[in-house]
Each structure stands twice: as structure tokens, then as C-alpha cells.
Amino acid sequence: FKITPSGTLTTLYSFCSRSGCTDGSEPYYAGLIQAANGDLYGTTSRGGANGNYGTVFKITPGGTLTTLHSFCSQTNCTDGAFPAAGLAQAANGDLYGTTQGEVPHRWGTVFKITPGGTLTTLHTFCSQTNCPDGALPAAGLAQAANGDLYGTTQGGETHRWGTVFKITPSGTLTTLYSFCS
Numbered sequence: 001f002k003i004t005p006s007g008t009l010t011t012l013y014s015f016c017s018r019s020g021c022t023d024g025s026e027p028y029y030a031g032l033i034q035a036a037n038g039d040l041y042g043t044t045s046r047g048g049a050n051g052n053y054g055t056v057f058k059i060t061p062g063g064t065l066t067t068l069h070s071f072c073s074q075t076n077c078t079d080g081a082f083p084a085a086g087l088a089q090a091a092n093g094d095l096y097g098t099t100q101g102e103v104p105h106r107w108g109t110v111f112k113i114t115p116g117g118t119l120t121t122l123h124t125f126c127s128q129t130n131c132p133d134g135a136l137p138a139a140g141l142a143q144a145a146n147g148d149l150y151g152t153t154q155g156g157e158t159h160r161w162g163t164v165f166k167i168t169p170s171g172t173l174t175t176l177y178s179f180c181s
Contacts, residue, residue: 002061012063021047023067024055030086030140032059033095037115041068041095043083049073053081056097056113068117071099079121080109085140087113088149090169096149098137101125107135108153110167122171131156133175134163141167150176 003009016025024044032040040059048055048070056069071081080099087095094112101108107126113119126135134153141149148166156163161179 013059013065015044016047020049021052022049022070023065024048024057024070025052029084033087033089035089035095035115036093039115041087041089041115043085043087043097045082045084053077054083054099056083056087056095056117056119058115058117066117069113069119077101077106078124079119080111080124081106084138088141088143090143090149091147092169094169096122096141096143096169098139098141098151100136100138107131107155108137110137110141110149110151110171110173112169120171123167123173125153126156132178133173134165134178 001011025047027044029045030043032042034040044055046052050070050072053072055067057067059065082100084100085098087097089095094114096112099109109121110123111121134156136155137153139152141151143149150166153163163175164177165175167173
């Protein structure tokens with residue numbers, strides 16, 4: 001929806017309006033960002049063309065929605081599932097986000113997606129024994145002045161209380177801190 005400063009509300013789009021909710025559903029976990037091109041971008045935690053795994057979408061200020069990616073489109077959901085946070089647009093123009101995973105042997109991902117919809121998985125969490133990199137990132141990412149993106153996970157096997165990490169725009173992840181260590 002959009003709302004004017006005086007309080008006039010206009011519904012721009014109603015999710016799950018397509019058969020099987022292929023346009024996504026449950027966008028309530030994350031806000032929208034307005035990208036440099038003027039369009040708004042966001043995620044839905046459920047729905048999508050591949051089942052109930054979530055989407056990344058673009059919506060114009062006038063209300064035209066385009067689903068850019070439906071998660072779990074790759075074998076064993078290697079592209080992730082259940083994005084719970086919003087997106088961040090980096091200085092390079094690409095959008096970055098996280099998925100929580102929670103499908104067999106998937107504990108979340110960091111991804112980048114171009115404004116046109118090409119998704120690349122940059123990191124899969126808990127891909128090492130004892131999950132020193134953490135698991136289940138539920139929050140979004142923030143880009144620092146140095147160009148790296150920073151985020152958190154809510155779990156992991158090493159200490160089970162989550163991590164703080166940084167990841168380069170090309171996908172090199174460094175665990176900065178493990179909570180309750």
C-alpha cells in the first residue's frame with residue numbers, strides 16, 4: 001500500500017492473488033526498499049512458483065508487481081528458502097538479502113539479485129562441521145562504507161547463539177563474532 005501524509009491509503013497490490021500464490025504471500029516480515037531506479041523491492045516469506053518457499057519481487061510506484069525470483073528453484077533448494085528480511089541495495093546497484101533455510105540440510109543463505117532478477121547464492125550457512133559461520137540469518141544486511149555487507153545469524157552449532165558476519169559483494173564470508181562463546 002501507499003499512504004499520503006494526510007492519511008489517504010491506496011492498496012497497490014494484494015499478494016496471493018494468483019493461483020497457488022505464485023506471486024508470493026506473507027510479505028509482513030520485511031519492508032520495501034526503493035532502489036536507485038525508482039522501483040520498490042521486497043521479499044515474501046512464503047508462496048512462489050516452486051511451492052511455499054518465498055519470493056523476491058519488484059513493484060512499481062504505480063502498483064505493477066513482477067516476481068523476480070521464486071526460492072527453492074534449484075535442486076535441494078541451494079538458492080535458499082524463506083527470506084524473512086528486507087533487501088539492501090549496494091553501491092554496485094545489486095540487491096542483497098538472506099534466507100532462513102529450514103529445509104533439509106539448508107540453514108540459510110546470503111544472496112544477491114540484480115534489479116532484473118538474476119539471483120546468485122553467495123554463501124550457504126552451516127556448510128562446515130559444527131556451523132562456525134552460524135545458521136538461520138533472520139535479519140537483513142547493511143553495507144558499510146568499506147563496501148562489505150554485515151549481518152547476523154540466530155543460531156549455529158559451535159555456540160548455538162548466533163554470529164555476526166561480514167561478506168564481500170563477491171561472497172567471501174568472515175565470521176566476526178560468535179555469541180556466548
